Amino acid sequence: xxxxxxxxxxxxxxxxxxxxxxxxxxxxxxxxxxxxxxxxxxxxxxxxxxxxxxxxxxxxxxxxxxxxxxxxxxxxxxxxxxxxxxxxxxxxxxxxxxxxxxxxxxxxxxxxxxxxxxxxxxxxxxxxxxxxxxxxxxxxxxxxxxxxxxxxxxxxxxxxxxxxxxxxxxxxxxxxxxxxxxxxxxxxxxxxxxxxxxxxxxxxxxxxxxxxxxxxxxxxxxxxxxxxxxxxxxxxxxxxxxxxxxxxxxxxxxxxxxxxxxxxxxxxxxxxxxxxxxxxxxxxxxxxxxxxxxxxxxxxxxxxxxxxxxxxxxxxxxxxxxxxxxxxxxxxxxxxxxxxxxxxxxxxxxxxxxxxxxxxxxxxxxxxxxxxxxxxxxxxxxxxxxxxxxxxxxxxxxxxxxxxxxxxxxxxxxxxxxxxxxxxxxxxxxxxxxxxxxxxxxxxxxxxxxxxxxxxxxxxxxxxxxxxxxxxxxxxxxxxxxxxxxxxxxxxxxxxxxxxxxxxxxxxxxxxxxxxxxxxxxxxxxxxxxxxxxxxxxxxxxxxxxxxxxxx
Amino acid sequence: xxxxxxxxxxxxxxxxxxxxxxxxxxxxxxxxxxxxxxxxxxxxxxxxxxxxxxxxxxxxxxxxxxxxxxxxxxxxxxxxxxxxxxxxxxxxxxxxxxxxxxxxxxxxxxxxxxxxxxxxxxxxxxxxxxxxxxxxxxxxxxxxxxxxxxxxxxxxxxxxxxxxxxxxxxxxxxxxxxxxxxxxxxxxxxxxxxxxxxxxxxxxxxxxxxxxxxxxxxxxxxxxxxxxxxxxxxxxxxxxxxxxxxxxxxxxxxxxxxxxxxxxxxxxxxxxxxxxxxxxxxxxxxxxxxxxxxxxxxxxxxxxxxxxxxxxxx
Numbered sequence: 051x052x053x054x055x056x057x058x059x060x061x062x063x064x065x066x067x068x069x070x071x072x073x074x075x076x077x078x079x080x081x082x083x084x085x086x087x088x089x090x091x092x093x094x095x096x097x098x099x100x101x102x103x104x105x106x107x108x109x110x111x112x113x114x115x116x117x118x119x120x121x122x123x124x125x126x127x128x129x130x131x132x133x134x135x136x137x138x139x140x141x142x143x144x145x146x147x148x149x150x151x152x153x154x155x156x157x158x159x160x161x162x163x164x165x166x167x168x169x170x171x172x173x174x175x176x177x178x179x180x181x182x183x184x185x186x187x188x189x190x191x192x193x194x195x196x197x198x199x200x201x202x203x204x205x206x207x208x209x210x211x212x213x214x215x216x217x218x219x220x221x222x223x224x225x226x227x228x229x230x231x232x233x234x235x236x237x238x239x240x241x242x243x244x245x246x247x248x249x250x251x252x253x254x255x256x257x258x259x260x261x262x263x264x265x266x267x268x269x270x271x272x273x274x275x276x277x278x279x280x281x282x283x284x285x286x287x288x289x290x291x292x293x294x295x296x297x298x299x300x301x302x303x304x305x306x307x308x309x310x311x312x313x314x315x316x317x318x319x320x321x322x323x324x325x326x327x328x329x330x331x332x333x334x335x336x337x338x339x340x341x342x343x344x345x346x347x348x349x350x351x352x353x354x355x356x357x358x359x360x361x362x363x364x365x366x367x368x369x370x371x372x373x374x375x376x377x378x379x380x381x382x383x384x385x386x387x388x389x390x391x392x393x394x395x396x397x398x399x400x401x402x403x404x405x406x407x408x409x410x411x412x413x414x415x416x417x418x419x420x421x422x423x424x425x426x427x428x429x430x431x432x433x434x435x436x437x438x439x440x441x442x443x444x445x446x447x448x449x450x451x452x453x454x455x456x457x458x459x460x461x462x463x464x465x466x467x468x469x470x471x472x473x474x475x476x477x478x479x480x481x482x483x484x485x486x487x488x489x490x491x492x493x494x495x496x497x498x499x500x501x502x503x504x505x506x507x508x509x510x511x512x513x514x515x516x517x518x519x520x521x522x523x524x525x526x527x528x529x530x531x532x533x534x535x536x537x538x539x540x541x542x543x544x545x546x547x548x549x550x551x552x553x554x555x556x557x558x559x560x561x562x563x564x565x566x567x568x569x570x571x572x573x574x575x576x577x578x579x580x581x582x583x584x585x586x587x588x589x590x591x592x593x594x595x596x597x598x599x600x601x602x
Numbered sequence: 603x604x605x606x607x608x609x610x611x612x613x614x615x616x617x618x619x620x621x622x623x624x625x626x627x628x629x630x631x632x633x634x635x636x637x638x639x640x641x642x643x644x645x646x647x648x649x650x651x652x653x654x655x656x657x658x659x660x661x662x663x664x665x666x667x668x669x670x671x672x673x674x675x676x677x678x679x680x681x682x683x684x685x686x687x688x689x690x691x692x693x694x695x696x697x698x699x700x701x702x703x704x705x706x707x708x709x710x711x712x713x714x715x716x717x718x719x720x721x722x723x724x725x726x727x728x729x730x731x732x733x734x735x736x737x738x739x740x741x742x743x744x745x746x747x748x749x750x751x752x753x754x755x756x757x758x759x760x761x762x763x764x765x766x767x768x769x770x771x772x773x774x775x776x777x778x779x780x781x782x783x784x785x786x787x788x789x790x791x792x793x794x795x796x797x798x799x800x801x802x803x804x805x806x807x808x809x810x811x812x813x814x815x816x817x818x819x820x821x822x823x824x825x826x827x828x829x830x831x832x833x834x835x836x837x838x839x840x841x842x843x844x845x846x847x848x849x850x851x852x853x854x855x856x857x858x859x860x861x862x863x864x865x866x867x868x869x870x871x872x873x874x875x876x877x878x879x880x881x882x883x884x885x886x887x888x889x890x891x892x893x894x895x896x897x898x899x900x901x902x903x904x905x906x907x908x909x910x911x912x913x914x915x916x
Contacts, residue, residue: 083772096860099870103684110639180646183654188644201646256685274686274694275862276773301772303860308771311753312860315760315770478634478875485642499641515642 083300086319086572088594092296093319093575095589096312098304100275105255106240107177108184112586118237119585120280120297123265125151125170125219125234130579130591134231138165138241138264139219146226146537148210151219151234158285159243160263167213169241175199175206176247177238186238189500192227226535228542229502236500236584240264266292266590275302293577293593310570319572320587326385332570341387341566345582347396347506348450348495349559350458351519353487359438360490364429366557369491370415371422372465373458379563382457383450387566393550394496394506396564398582401543406503410547413554419465426466440469444489446480454493454562484518492519493562501583507533507546510558521558607900614892621888622672622881626665629880636681636875655681655877668881677882682874688882691867696849696886698773699856699863703849705779706787707841710848713791715837718798719830725803733795740792748785749858756781771860782859786852790844794837801833808832838905842898843891 083094101114106122109115127137136142140154157165177184178199190196194210210222223230233239246262253260258272266289267280278299282292301312310328313321314335324332324339332339350369352360359365375390389397393412401409430438441462445455455472462468475483484492496516498505508514508530512522529552532545553559571578574595579588637643637651652658655678656667671678677688717737721730756768769778805811806829814824853865864883871879 100683100862102682105685108684180650181654183647183650185639185641185643185647185651187647187650197646200650254685273862274691275866301860302862303771303857305857305860307750308753308858308860311757311770315757315766317766317770317772476634476873478638481638482633482635485638515644518642 083298083317085313085316086575086594088574088596090296091294091594092298093294093589093592093594094298094300094317095320095587096301096303096309096318096322097299098302098323100302101278103255104261106237107173107182107242108186109237110185115237115585116587117269117278117280117299117585118240119265119588120267120590121261121263121265121269121283122237122240123157123286124236124240126231127235128579128581128584128588130577132579132581134235137235139234142231144231144537146223148223149221149230151221153217153219154287155217157264157287159246160268160283160285161246162285163243164216165241165243165264166216167219168216169243170219170239171209171211171213172244172247173240173242174211175209176242178209179206184238186499189233189236189238192223192225192230194222194224196224226537228535228537228539229500229504232501267297276300277302292590294589297589313570319575320569320578321571322567322569322587324568324570326568329386329568337570338573339386339568339570341568342580343387343389343396343398343564343582344497344567344586345396346495346497346565347391347394348454348493348562348565349391349394350562351484351492351494351559352521352557353490353492353519354521355487355519358487358490359429359433360441362429362433363557364425364432365438368422368425368429368466369462369468370557370560371425372417372419372461373415373560374417374461375560375562378454378457382453383563385450385566385568387568389564389566391561391564393561394509394553394559395503395546395550396506396582399503399506402539406543406546410543410550412550415554422466426468438468440471441490442471442473442488444473444475444480444483444492446477446493447474448477451480451493458491458493487518487520494518495565498583503543503546504530504533505583507549510549510553519558521556523552523556526552607896610896610899614889614896617892618885618889622669622885623665625881625884626668629875629877630661632875634875636877655679672881672885677885678878680871680879681876682871682879688878691879692864692882692886695862695864695867698861699849699852699865702779702783702786702852702855702861702863703845705783706848706852707790707845708787709783710787710790710794710844711837711841713787714794715798715830715834717791717795718837719802719825719833721795721799722802722806722833723825734799737792737795740788741796744854745785745789746854746858748788749782749855752781752785753858771858773859773861778859778861782852782855782861786848786855790848794840794844797840798833798837801836802829805829805833835902835905838898838902842894845894849890 086093097113097116099113101117102111103109103114104118106118109118123137125137125139125142126134129135136154138153138157139151141152143150153165153167155164159165174190176182177190178187178196180200180202187200195204195208198204199206199209210224212220214220241264243262247254250260255261258269261269263283266283266286268283269278270281271277271279280297282289282295286292301318303309306323306325307328309318309321310324310332312318314331329339352366354361375392379388379390392414395406397405397407399406426438443455443458445451452474455474459470459472462470473489483489484494496506496509510517510521510526511530512527526549529545529548533542536542536545574597575592576595577592579591580586581588637648649658656664675689680686680688680691683691717733721733724730753770756770759768760766768781772778811824811828814828852863853869855861856863856866867879868883871883
């Protein structure tokens with residue numbers, strides 16, 4: 051009995067000592083990140099989710115884009131004002147039937163080897179190979195034979211891309227593609243070095259050491275779900291223009307309040323995508339709250355399929371006549387940073403020489419409930435019914451989706467005595483019902499895939515799969531054809547304006563709002579670039595001002 | 603004993619098979635399309651992706667493939683994290699959840715036993731009232747509220763001392779775990795407190811306590827040697843399921859404190875209909891629960907001599 055007790059005691063003592071020792075060792079490690087540091091030229095940032103896919107040939111999401119845009123560079127790149135400039139290519143030429151890119155001598159991979167034209171040929175073929183299952187493969191379809199390769203009808207070496215020599219890349223286009231240069235700055239068209247890809251096999255881009263970098267930074271550490279560390283790439287050809295030495299991402303959380311708290315504790319330099327609730331504290335502490343439009347435009351889409359009363363033009367006109375987007379945005383949604391939308395085209399998009407909305411202002415509907423009721427009366431007669439049957443309004447279960455649906459329900463009842471059945475679904479199910487055509491109206495949205503107005507303009511093309519209301523107009527399709535193939539900017543912008551007018555005239559959509567992101571940023575952090583297309587935010591041009599009292 | 607363990611293991615395997623099958627069926631019955639994205643896919647592109655994940659085959663065939671791979675211990679590639687095997691996700695993130703869970707459980711068990719014993723000793727007096735009131739709060743307030751309050755508390759604390767002593771969020775050191783573990787363990791602690799209280803009260807009126815008192819054993823010795831030891835038994839019974847609940851139920855805490863645990867992946871997988879991750883994590887957690895319950899049953903025998911005696915007598 052005595053011996054047993056002593057053994058027990060001894061065990062307890064050992065366990066206690068071990069516990070105390072481990073706690074002490076663990077505690078001695080610095081436990082928190084520092085938002086920004088001028089001396090070491092480093093910043094910390096928090097992202098919403100683990101980057102799902104850093105393989106450039108398959109990646110589609112914005113978080114991965116954000117990381118990729120720091121560590122990779124394509125033929126062309128964006129400068130701090132979001133203008134296209136030379137990247138790996140130092141010269142280029144775009145023609146009706148193709149393009150030529152001259153690769154910069156001295157543009158190197160992070161292993162020190164030269165980036166060659168072959169790396170682009172390999173990457174683009176890989177994107178299109180059916181086994182690679184790339185969702186964004188369609189972006190390459192303007193290239194000769196691309197679609198046939200992706201459908202498995204042709205081997206990938208027949209793609210219209212050729213390395214004339216190490217420094218010359220020759221592209222053959224199957225149809226004119228006025229926005230092709232912009233595509234080359236997009237991650238799907240980034241280079242991949244064949245020998246490196248083969249050496250990694252299935253593991254390619256699965257971890258930091260399974261990637262080869264062509265951009266300003268390299269990933270030095272990637273702990274899945276927890277953190278990413280990026281450091282300046284010593285082989286990057288333009289490294290002297292990159293000021294920040296380190297970009298740390300020590301936190302990954304979808305919780306906006308947590309990001310705000312991290313910012314308040316000076317653990318991160320920028321707290322992105324905040325929600326209205328987390329701003330209370332920020333306002334009290336007199337932080338400067340910033341906003342930017344992320345490119346997503348929201349609207350009500352109608353169902354043009356047979357048997358849906360929303361096919362009736364006068365019915366849609368009636369709804370357009372009573373809908374007040376200003377009220378929705380300012381009184382109902384109340385999201386700081388969002389703006390009322392009057393067109394499918396966002397307000398920041400460029401036209402010929404100026405902003406598009408200044409050169410081709412959208413038509414704003416005249417609000418008139420009396421007029422609305424006249425349209426409704428006409429619709430009722432055309433449809434041959436005593437009363438318009440209840441309309442199904444589909445929306446997703448996001449706060450904005452639900453609020454919009456409820457607002458619309460009340461508005462249409464009050465002004466037009468229309469009955470609306472609101473059908474709230476989770477996002478994926480909302481999409482499934484849209485695709486199946488199970489709706490009369492739907493609260494929907496659209497964000498850009500690439501940097502050209504066409505990514506918005508061709509949305510209601512009759513064979514576009516995203517045109518889920520099945521709107522069909524030969525006139526619309528014709529103008530999209532012009533915008534797709536003309537190399538003359540003025541002619542293209544005119545065509546986009548015709549599309550804008552048709553969307554209003556036919557009431558293809560009722561525009562709702564342009565979504566804004568709210569964020570707070572350390573006052574000494576400068577040069578952060580926000581982008582609606584591709585990775586956002588971008589720190590490639592960021593600098594830190596010295597703390598007050600330090601000589602420059 | 604061996605026969606008992608073997609029997610339980612067999613029923614465990616059947617349970618896991620059932621869980622896997624039920625999840626597979628349920629998952630495929632949930633409306634929605636796992637490949638659906640904001641952007642519609644051209645049919646040829648969709649075909650390529652379906653082929654990659656084997657979705658082009660009939661469902662029963664998919665089930666067969668899944669079961670075959672599961673026996674080999676391979677859960678496949680995630681739908682949303684395109685470069686990652688589900689096995690890697692579990693291997694990398696479960697230890698985080700487990701460590702946090704064990705911390706939370708230690709706090710919960712220690713707290714539950716101490717508070718529960720205290721309420722029983724001070725029955726119907728003010729400490730009992732105060733603790734039981736707090737218990738009701740801890741049971742009824744959802745964990746995301748405590749998580750948020752905990753984080754704001756850290757901020758206020760750091761403000762007060764003028765330095766970032768406790769990290770607001772993140773993972774990697776002991777100090778990262780403290781508040782999240784406390785928040786995570788709070789609900790279980792409250793539950794254990796109540797359990798401990800009632801079991802203590804039951805023991806107090808037992809014959810052997812009266813005998814001990816009559817023998818003149820000191821109250822302190824009665825408390826530790828007789829009351830506590832006997833009252834702890836029911837608490838240990840619920841520990842098994844609690845371990846599973848805590849290590850799986852950390853989703854909100856992991857989200858708020860930016861902790862790279864498996865709970866986050868589990869919930870996100872369900873939201874995004876990530877078939878392979880749903881199957882992998884569910885089966886893994888199911889197996890984990892089965893094993894934990896078994897371990898507790900075996901431990902139970904060691905702690906309570908009466909069970910061993912009953913068995914050997916029979």
